[in-house]
Amino acid sequence: MAEVTATESTPSPVSTPRRADERDLVDSLVTVLQERINAGEIPAGSWLRQEALAKELGVSRMPVREALRELQARGSVELIANRGARVRLPSTRDIIEVYELHGLLQGHAGEAAAELITSQQLDRLSAAERLFRQAVEDLRTSDGDTTTAQRHWHEANTEFHAVIIEAGGNKHLAEMYENLHHKVPRNLTWIALGNDVRRLEKDAAEHAGILDAIGRGDSAATRTLLTEHVKRASDLLVRTVDEIGQDSPTRRR
Amino acid sequence: MAEVTATESTPSPVSTPRRADERDLVDSLVTVLQERINAGEIPAGSWLRQEALAKELGVSRMPVREALRELQARGSVELIANRGARVRLPSTRDIIEVYELHGLLQGHAGEAAAELITSQQLDRLSAAERLFRQAVEDLRTSDGDTTTAQRHWHEANTEFHAVIIEAGGNKHLAEMYENLHHKVPRNLTWIALGNDVRRLEKDAAEHAGILDAIGRGDSAATRTLLTEHVKRASDLLVRTVDEIGQDSPTRRR
DNA sequence: ACGGCGTAGACTGGATCCATGATGGCCGAG
DNA sequence: CTCGGCCATCATGGATCCAGTCTACGCCGT
Numbered sequence: 001m002a003e004v005t006a007t008e009s010t011p012s013p014v015s016t017p018r019r020a021d022e023r024d025l026v027d028s029l030v031t032v033l034q035e036r037i038n039a040g041e042i043p044a045g046s047w048l049r050q051e052a053l054a055k056e057l058g059v060s061r062m063p064v065r066e067a068l069r070e071l072q073a074r075g076s077v078e079l080i081a082n083r084g085a086r087v088r089l090p091s092t093r094d095i096i097e098v099y100e101l102h103g104l105l106q107g108h109a110g111e112a113a114a115e116l117i118t119s120q121q122l123d124r125l126s127a128a129e130r131l132f133r134q135a136v137e138d139l140r141t142s143d144g145d146t147t148t149a150q151r152h153w154h155e156a157n158t159e160f161h162a163v164i165i166e167a168g169g170n171k172h173l174a175e176m177y178e179n180l181h182h183k184v185p186r187n188l189t190w191i192a193l194g195n196d197v198r199r200l201e202k203d204a205a206e207h208a209g210i211l212d213a214i215g216r217g218d219s220a221a222t223r224t225l226l227t228e229h230v231k232r233a234s235d236l237l238v239r240t241v242d243e244i245g246q247d248s249p250t251r252r253r
Numbered sequence: 254m255a256e257v258t259a260t261e262s263t264p265s266p267v268s269t270p271r272r273a274d275e276r277d278l279v280d281s282l283v284t285v286l287q288e289r290i291n292a293g294e295i296p297a298g299s300w301l302r303q304e305a306l307a308k309e310l311g312v313s314r315m316p317v318r319e320a321l322r323e324l325q326a327r328g329s330v331e332l333i334a335n336r337g338a339r340v341r342l343p344s345t346r347d348i349i350e351v352y353e354l355h356g357l358l359q360g361h362a363g364e365a366a367a368e369l370i371t372s373q374q375l376d377r378l379s380a381a382e383r384l385f386r387q388a389v390e391d392l393r394t395s396d397g398d399t400t401t402a403q404r405h406w407h408e409a410n411t412e413f414h415a416v417i418i419e420a421g422g423n424k425h426l427a428e429m430y431e432n433l434h435h436k437v438p439r440n441l442t443w444i445a446l447g448n449d450v451r452r453l454e455k456d457a458a459e460h461a462g463i464l465d466a467i468g469r470g471d472s473a474a475t476r477t478l479l480t481e482h483v484k485r486a487s488d489l490l491v492r493t494v495d496e497i498g499q500d501s502p503t504r505r506r
Numbered sequence: 507a508c509g510g511c512g513t514a515g516a517c518t519g520g521a522t523c524c525a526t527g528a529t530g531g532c533c534g535a536g
Numbered sequence: 537c538t539c540g541g542c543c544a545t546c547a548t549g550g551a552t553c554c555a556g557t558c559t560a561c562g563c564c565g566t
Contacts, residue, residue: 024334049547050547050548051546061548069322081548083528083547104357104361172347179429278549304516314551316549336559
């Protein structure tokens with residue numbers, strides 16, 4: 001038929017809609033928005049304007065609406081009738097509760113993982129553990145610019161816990177675990193570590209201990225270590241959030 | 254979190270859905286469809302036609318589309334590109350995994366509930382326990398018609414576990430628990446009990462034991478009993494599904 | 507008669523249009 | 537000068553329209 005104007009004159013077709021991974025346009029929008037929210041590009045508490053997002057992403061409001069609906073179901077944003085969508089900003093209580101569940105799920109998955117883990121998965125776990133130590137080194141040798149350390153730590157942390165969850169073998173548990181990250185974004189944990197070398201070392205040491213327990217096939221120890229590990233991270237995060245929570249996280253002018 | 258300047262633009266952080274019931278049309282559709290799916294009115298594996306649903310519910314296709322998108326995020330249906338929405342039909346593996354999480358979450362909530370439960374909640378728990386025994390009586394005195402027994406048992410079971418989850422105090426855990434029911438509907442459990450008086454008696458006795466443990470404030474026992482209780486229900490359900498799964502899993506022509 | 511190909515139908519997915527509800531500013535009265 | 541109500545503006549929510557795509561049926565060729 002007639003050449004559609006939008007064929008190649010599209011301003012910015014989101015990213016790569018042709019990826020076989022994503023079923024349709026809405027899913028790619030969900031992914032993009034979720035990443036932006038988790039990365040903090042879209043600050044918590046801010047409004048998501050359908051028109052603005054549609055224009056920016058080069059689509060109409062319709063797929064944006066559906067994407068927002070899905071993000072609401074995930075718990076990433078809240079929809080207010082006739083008002084719009086707002087990025088949910090987790091309260092201290094939310095953080096405590098979500099991390100409690102993190103510990104519960106990871107402890108459970110780890111207990112199973114200690115028995116079920118494959119050698120490939122164990123290798124990935126070791127690699128992640130090395131990356132933790134690398135991140136410590138990055139931070140130690142960095143002068144001001146901590147982005148590399150953060151990137152390495154973030155990669156290591158994501159991979160490490162993902163492998164444990166995966167090795168646990170319960171796909172629905174994995175899904176719930178992912179959902180938790182939609183409620184309290186991963187990057188918050190890094191903020192809590194606060195570029196403190198000693199804290200990071202302690203964090204790395206805990207991961208090494210967990211790796212060791214899994215390597216020994218010690219289910220009980222794995223569960224305990226994981227639960228305590230998450231608990232410590234939670235306490236640290238809550239303390240940090242309470243401290244910096246004094247000034248308004250919403251935009252000031 | 255500190256109150257931001259008197260402008261009410263950022264009132265509450267995250268946890269005030271304002272109204273728990275229905276925010277808008279889409280939410281009411283989600284509720285209706287979810288209930289129909291859980292009740293089995295819409296059989297698993299069947300297609301949900303947007304046009305048909307819209308006409309039947311007296312709305313246009315648009316809110317139906319958004320409702321389906323939300324049901325997909327919940328895991329109740331699956332969306333296939335350019336094909337439509339289909340009610341997901343849980344596999345045996347799904348059931349095993351989901352019930353494993355049921356046990357994990359309920360055990361955890363129960364452990365906390367044993368210490369935190371209020372007297373009102375304990376009353377509700379007792380009432381539910383009585384309703385279980387009533388259901389046993391209903392079934393025993395019924396001749397053929399088991400709907401009353403089912404209704405009572407269903408009410409009792411829903412209330413009993415809901416109270417425990419609620420008493421546990423973790424709202425995110427409660428939300429996850431709800432989500433699990435979207436993946437494996439509640440009514441499946443009744444099918445597994447299969448109108449068998451002895452099984453029902455055993456089930457009621459287990460609930461009585463749990464109630465007793467909570468009443469004594471015995472956290473450890475509560476957790477153990479709950480975990481085992483769910484495990485037994487899971488095993489029974491899996492066995493039942495496997496048995497009846499022999500005849501047409503997919504309808505033959 | 508059987509299998510492959512082409513076409514018609516139907517349903518989903520995206521875009522545009524309109525109505526409704528909310529917000530914020532402006533004006534008038536006390 | 538301040539408070540309250542009215543109105544304009546804007547964003548969301550719902551409906552309708554159009555295009556793309558998958559399926560299924562039927563026809564034709566071997």
